[in-house]
Amino acid sequence: MSGIALRRAGDRGAMLDLADNAAAVRVARELSAAGLFLDVVPGHRTVLVTWKEEPPREEILTLATTALAGSDDRAPAQSVEIPVHYGGPDLDDVAQMCGVSPEEAVARHLAADYTVAFLGFAPGFGYLLGGDPRLTVPRLAAPRTHVPGGTVAIAGPYSGVYPRDSPGGWRLIGATDATLFDAAQTPPALLAAGDTVRFVRA
Amino acid sequence: MTEIAVVRGGPLTTVQDLGRPGWAHIGVPPSGALDREALVFGNRIVGNDPSAAGLECTLAGPSLRFGTRALVALTGAESNATVSGRPAEANALVRVAAGEVLELRGCVRGVRAYICIRGGIDAEPVLGSRSTDLMSGLGPPPLRDGDTLRIGTEPRASPDAQAAPPAPRPEVPVLRVVRGPRDDWFAPGALDALCASTWRVDPASNRIGLRLSGPTLERLDRGELLSEGLVTGAIQVPPSGQPIVLLNDHPTTGGYPVLAAVHTADVTLAAQLGPRSRVRFAVSK
Numbered sequence: 047m048s049g050i051a052l053r054r055a056g057d058r059g060a061m062l063d064l065a066d067n068a069a070a071v072r073v074a075r076e077l078s079a080a081g082l083f084l085d086v087v088p089g090h091r092t093v094l095v096t097w098k099e100e101p102p103r104e105e106i107l108t109l110a111t112t113a114l115a116g117s118d119d120r121a122p123a124q125s126v127e128i129p130v131h132y133g134g135p136d137l138d139d140v141a142q143m144c145g146v147s148p149e150e151a152v153a154r155h156l157a158a159d160y161t162v163a164f165l166g167f168a169p170g171f172g173y174l175l176g177g178d179p180r181l182t183v184p185r186l187a188a189p190r191t192h193v194p195g196g197t198v199a200i201a202g203p204y205s206g207v208y209p210r211d212s213p214g215g216w217r218l219i220g221a222t223d224a225t226l227f228d229a230a231q232t233p234p235a236l237l238a239a240g241d242t243v244r245f246v247r248a
Numbered sequence: 249m250t251e252i253a254v255v256r257g258g259p260l261t262t263v264q265d266l267g268r269p270g271w272a273h274i275g276v277p278p279s280g281a282l283d284r285e286a287l288v289f290g291n292r293i294v295g296n297d298p299s300a301a302g303l304e305c306t307l308a309g310p311s312l313r314f315g316t317r318a319l320v321a322l323t324g325a326e327s328n329a330t331v332s333g334r335p336a337e338a339n340a341l342v343r344v345a346a347g348e349v350l351e352l353r354g355c356v357r358g359v360r361a362y363i364c365i366r367g368g369i370d371a372e373p374v375l376g377s378r379s380t381d382l383m384s385g386l387g388p389p390p391l392r393d394g395d396t397l398r399i400g401t402e403p404r405a406s407p408d409a410q411a412a413p414p415a416p417r418p419e420v421p422v423l424r425v426v427r428g429p430r431d432d433w434f435a436p437g438a439l440d441a442l443c444a445s446t447w448r449v450d451p452a453s454n455r456i457g458l459r460l461s462g463p464t465l466e467r468l469d470r471g472e473l474l475s476e477g478l479v480t481g482a483i484q485v486p487p488s489g490q491p492i493v494l495l496n497d498h499p500t501t502g503g504y505p506v507l508a509a510v511h512t513a514d515v516t517l518a519a520q521l522g523p524r525s526r527v528r529f530a531v532s533k
Contacts, residue, residue: 053429056479056509057532061429078273085272087477089501094272094477165275166475166501169384173475210385227274229374229386235274 050110052103058084059096060103062110066091067163067175069114071240076113080105088164088239090173123162123240128207129248130198134218140200143183154178155219160205160243165235170209170227172237177205189215196221198245205245222248250367250399251315255349257391260306262380262455263369264362266299271375272500278480279381279496282455282519283360285414286324290364293321293341295405300368301378303391305361307522309352310391312363318344318399319366319407325358325520339413358417358520366407370400382455383497420446420525421517423493423510424532425483430473430505434485435466438507442483442491443529450490451523455497457484458518460527464489465507475503481510481518483529493518 050073051063064070067090074088077095082102087094095106132152141151160174167173177200185201190213193199197208199216208214209226226236237243264287267280281287281304288298303310309327320342322329329336332348344350355361371378371388380387391397431439441463450459465485478484482494484504493510495518510518511532521527 054426054509055429055477055506056426056481057424057511057513059479059509061476074273084269085477087272087500089476090474092474092476094479096269096272096479164475164501165273166477167275167499169271169275169386171275233274234271234276234375239273 050107050114052107055094055096058098058101059094060106062093062095062106064091064093067161070164073110073113074239076109077106080109089166090163123238123242125242125244126237128198128222128224128243128245130220130222130245131248132220134197134199134220136217137219140181140183140217140219144181151181151219154181155200155205156245156247160245162237162239162241162243163204164239165237168209168212169229170235170237171206172243174205174243175203177203183217185215186217189213193218194221196223198222252397252399253313253315254391254393254395254397255311255313257393257395258305258310258352259308261310261391262304262382263301263371263388264304264379265301265377267379267496268375268377268386272477275500276375276386277381277383277497277500279377279379279387281362281379282496283324283358283362283516285516286360286362287364289339289411289414290321290323290362291368292408292411293323293339294319294364294366295407296364296366296368296403300364300400300403301371302362302364302369305352305355305363307359308354309361309363311349311351312397313349314344314346316399317346320344320350321364322352322361323364323413324360324362325355327352327355327361329353341407341409355522359522360519365399367402368400370398381497383499417517417520420528421514421521422528422530423514423517425508425510425529427508427531428506431507433468433470433473433505434507435468438465439531441465442507443531446526446528447491449521449523449525449527453521453523455495457495457498458493458521460491460493462490465491467505473503473505475501478502478506479509481512481515482506483508483510495519
């Protein structure tokens with residue numbers, strides 16, 4: 047076996063446990079391209095698949111094994127640049143928690159190459175991995191009820207951008223004018239799992 | 249005028265069709281009518297496609313003045329509806345003349361009533377669906393007093409006044425669940441505790457989730473689960489140990505472990521559970 051654990055997720059779904067995010071992204075791409083499923087949802091280290099009627103269980107494992115064994119010859123993921131005005135309400139706290147100046151915290155956030163691990167929480171919200179591990183801060187103990195759309199935030203291993211006004215528990219360090227989600231566009235989300243992202247000064 | 253004037257919007261009346269599945273990978277919830285069976289049945293009565301948009305009324309309904317004559321079906325929870333003062337039968341073809349007012353009152357035997365109109369509600373589709381998603385803000389906003397609704401084009405199919413209504417719902421429904429995917433994040437016996445108890449519906453429940461109160465479902469101390477995809481019907485257990493059954497406007501990923509998931513066909517039963525009503529669970533294959 048290829049180290050893939052398959053768990054049930056309701057009567058019309060299955061959850062694949064994978065070794066890491068790169069595996070999850072590859073398997074999700076393969077399963078999605080097969081066109082057999084209602085939804086194919088990568089997580090941090092998982093892929094959830096759902097279907098309408100007959101369970102394509104055997105195909106799931108076959109496709110996942112192929113994805114992990116073969117070379118990934120699908121269209122390369124896109125690279126996205128997100129211009130940021132740094133200086134969110136939590137930047138000073140983040141710097142203090144990490145024992146650096148706010149300028150150094152920003153420099154570390156700018157220096158990293160990020161990968162979109164998966165999307166969730168809200169339409170177009172990408173969970174970005176690859177940030178500087180020295181910039182790891184916990185989520186707020188009590189989430190804010192209102193975070194403006196376009197806010198750049200960090201929490202745990204992730205960076206992200208709030209696509210629209212919403213509640214939020216991450217630490218706010220900047221803002222962007224980039225549109226993360228627009229249902230009228232194709233594709234509607236700026237980011238897709240597997241994309242690489244760099245933050246640049248606006 | 250193929251328009252409807254919203255005299256009163258009601259406590260929470262939204263446009264719903266069968267939702268927008270297929271976009272979960274970019275964070276878009278499935279949305280759609282919570283009592284899917286009721287919407288599909290209402291559409292069948294008036295001769296609409298099953299996916300035509302109707303109105304989902306929560307706890308009580310709106311008051312609507314029709315600018316044109318229309319064929320209407322009222323399904324789901326009963327609502328003591330009237331058309332210009334005359335009682336309007338539920339689960340049947342109701343004729344409304346131009347200028348008449350359809351009025352729904354408080355829901356009984358369930359908390360969500362559906363209004364299906366021949367032609368469907370014509371709102372701008374978003375990602376293939378006219379459904380209001382209250383979590384993401386996609387689709388038309390809930391009805392407000394003074395709004396105008398448009399009726400869509402006449403379908404080809406004839407109305408079906410003889411359609412048999414769905415079976416009546418039990419007062420304390422038993423929802424079938426499939427174990428997992430994260431049952432191994434719970435103390436042994438958590439699934440038994442889920443199925444042995446009668447749970448009470450918390451008034452904070454909404455289209456995102458049915459919040460239940462009852463015995464604490466004990467989690468093992470395994471730290472924090474990395475975020476993963478969630479199915480509709482997933483029984484998520486936050487640190488409080490009080491489960492939440494995710495409904496159609498649920499976030500597409502989350503980090504609370506899912507003990508079990510309600511059968512797709514039984515999620516519609518959960519949709520009709522109001523504040524303080526009771527529900528049970530049973531494990532199925």
